[in-house]
Amino acid sequence: MKLILFSLLAIAVSAIDIPEQFTGEQSYRVTGIFMCGDTPAKGVQVKMVDDDFGPNPDDEMDQTYTDDNGRFVLSGRESELTTIDPHLKVYHDCNDGLIPCQRRWKFELPNKYISKGSSPTKTLDMGVWNLEAKMPDESHDCLH
Numbered sequence: 001m002k003l004i005l006f007s008l009l010a011i012a013v014s015a016i017d018i019p020e021q022f023t024g025e026q027s028y029r030v031t032g033i034f035m036c037g038d039t040p041a042k043g044v045q046v047k048m049v050d051d052d053f054g055p056n057p058d059d060e061m062d063q064t065y066t067d068d069n070g071r072f073v074l075s076g077r078e079s080e081l082t083t084i085d086p087h088l089k090v091y092h093d094c095n096d097g098l099i100p101c102q103r104r105w106k107f108e109l110p111n112k113y114i115s116k117g118s119s120p121t122k123t124l125d126m127g128v129w130n131l132e133a134k135m136p137d138e139s140h141d142c143l144h
């Protein structure tokens with residue numbers, strides 16, 4: 001009976017898709033396009049960060065501004081003892097009227113695009129996003 005239970009447990013554990021874990025130097029590349037309605041959102045500040053636990057400030061991995069077509073490419077690296085927690089932050093004024101500071105969007109980026117080592121071998125293509133949409137957890141941010 002014990003043996004059967006153990007075998008069942010072993011099967012159950014192996015069925016769980018355990019994501020690859022990383023240590024040391026890791027890198028990430030992400031690209032995408034932001035629009036404001038039907039106009040490319042150019043000059044929008046985007047940042048890729050490693051979201052650290054606790055009171056640690058996020059580690060910036062790369063930052064840039066969208067080009068004339070609203071397109072951005074971020075590529076960066078970070079060294080951690082455990083798997084990094086990549087996030088994308090976007091600071092924009094789409095449909096923000098006279099409200100001071102910028103609307104902040106934040107995306108959690110999937111771990112499956114993390115590359116081992118200092119140069120990314122994969123790229124997450126986020127596709128096209130219309131910044132007119134309202135994110136449930138968006139905030140206004142003045143210091144970024």
Ligand SMILES: [Ca+2]
Pocket residue numbers: 050051052059078079080
């Ligand atoms: Ca970090």
Ligand SMILES: [Ca+2]
Pocket residue numbers: 092093096097098099100101102103
């Ligand atoms: Ca504003």
